[in-house]
Amino acid sequence: MNLLADENMAALTPLFAPLGRLRALPGRDISATDMADVEALLVRSVTRVDASLLAAAPKLRFVGTATIGTDHLDLAALSERGIRWANAPGCNAEAVGEWVLQALLVLALRSGRALRDCTLGIVGVGNTGSAVLRRLKALGVRVLCCDPLRQAAGDSGPWFSLDQLLAQCDGITLHVPLVEGGANATRALLDQQRLAQLGEGAWLLNASRGEVIDNRALVAEKRRRPDLKLALDVWEQEPLPMPELVELADIATPHIAGYSLEGKIRGSLMLHCALTRGQVRTPALAELLDAPAKPAEAAPTTLDDQSLLGLLQQVFDLEREDERFRAALPGGFDARRKANLARRECSALTLRPVDDTQRTVLSALGFSLTE
Ligand SMILES: NC(=O)c1ccc[n+]([C@@H]2O[C@H](COP(=O)([O-])OP(=O)(O)OC[C@H]3O[C@@H](n4cnc5c(N)ncnc54)[C@H](O)[C@@H]3O)[C@@H](O)[C@H]2O)c1
Numbered sequence: 001m002n003l004l005a006d007e008n009m010a011a012l013t014p015l016f017a018p019l020g021r022l023r024a025l026p027g028r029d030i031s032a033t034d035m036a037d038v039e040a041l042l043v044r045s046v047t048r049v050d051a052s053l054l055a056a057a058p059k060l061r062f063v064g065t066a067t068i069g070t071d072h073l074d075l076a077a078l079s080e081r082g083i084r085w086a087n088a089p090g091c092n093a094e095a096v097g098e099w100v101l102q103a104l105l106v107l108a109l110r111s112g113r114a115l116r117d118c119t120l121g122i123v124g125v126g127n128t129g130s131a132v133l134r135r136l137k138a139l140g141v142r143v144l145c146c147d148p149l150r151q152a153a154g155d156s157g158p159w160f161s162l163d164q165l166l167a168q169c170d171g172i173t174l175h176v177p178l179v180e181g182g183a184n185a186t187r188a189l190l191d192q193q194r195l196a197q198l199g200e201g202a203w204l205l206n207a208s209r210g211e212v213i214d215n216r217a218l219v220a221e222k223r224r225r226p227d228l229k230l231a232l233d234v235w236e237q238e239p240l241p242m243p244e245l246v247e248l249a250d251i252a253t254p255h256i257a258g259y260s261l262e263g264k265i266r267g268s269l270m271l272h273c274a275l276t277r278g279q280v281r282t283p284a285l286a287e288l289l290d291a292p293a294k295p296a297e298a299a300p301t302t303l304d305d306q307s308l309l310g311l312l313q314q315v316f317d318l319e320r321e322d323e324r325f326r327a328a329l330p331g332g333f334d335a336r337r338k339a340n341l342a343r344r345e346c347s348a349l350t351l352r353p354v355d356d357t358q359r360t361v362l363s364a365l366g367f368s369l370t371e
């Protein structure tokens, strides 16, 4: 089998080289001229798999994307050609949960508020939204959830509308897919009118897709109301986000909320399993995660916002990445993404809890715990 893959996919060689002839290219460079012999194409979010790419790939039988989002794939064109495809739902949800929790703690500490006293809204409660919900519930934060699709499917709530979240929440975090049209469209879900409904001093976090917020309208709203606090991981026009929006954002990162070594390997494993349809054994995560375990350390006596932030920063330091990202612009968006490929999840840190209550909380936050 001829395989063409994005060179930044994790565990590419051990997983896919045994399956055939494997070529690897930078994801943004994969183009029609590379496709003549390709039977299996493995991509990330930066390769557009559209009708023109598919027209140049007469032998293509499988497309896999090691991501949750599928907005870079033309699913209708794939189905018209009868090409099997797979994505990697949930692979990086824990990393997104960790990014959002750390962003919330930073915003809370900067504004002199306790996270536990805030009401937070989650828009889109699938894999990543649920990872956020689990963490916030464990910390005793009041959370309002908005997911009209799950609500319509009869999933147990309570559910709230987006307008209710905008009216009632101190902070809102977005976890919806980018959907271009139809009744469930999410492009510019937060447009000028909705942004104006954010309460005084409200926090807005986006780790979904940049296009879910009208970026121009956001620049205008933040200029009009500097009290709003923005934590943005995703941008319109990546890898060239609007410079004025980066400058205005209180926390800015280069689409790395979901970047963790564990998440990247999980994504590759899911594609291996889908491509081979279980006919070749897919290894377990631990077999590919060649990372030394750190010795266990005592958890802080009190889990206040400052000590929680300190624990999360031991694994990944969001404010430091914010600084490095700003320093790398205008050209360094992809370079900063690449620099984050080896980020670990909180499970890489083993803690000794002081009691069973703390054990429950730290476990929900994703840390490994001593027996
Ligand atoms: N920044 C990153 O690194 C990163 C990482 C992972 C995912 N993402 C993005 O985040 C998106 C969500 O990821 P996920 O794993 O949670 O996906 P998911 O499919 O598990 O969940 C998405 C949820 O959004 C809900 N939804 C859809 N339209 C909605 C609307 N208009 N209002 C409210 N809810 C709506 C769906 O019902 C679903 O429950 C992905 O599609 C991807 O684009 C970004």
Ligand SMILES: O=C(O)[C@H](O)[C@H](O)COP(=O)(O)O
Residues within 6 Å of the ligand: 044, 045, 046, 066, 067, 068, 069, 070, 092, 255, 256, 257, 258, 259, 337
């Ligand atoms: O959709 C996803 O899963 C995320 O946006 C993912 O983190 C994107 O990562 P990349 O395509 O750069 O590997």
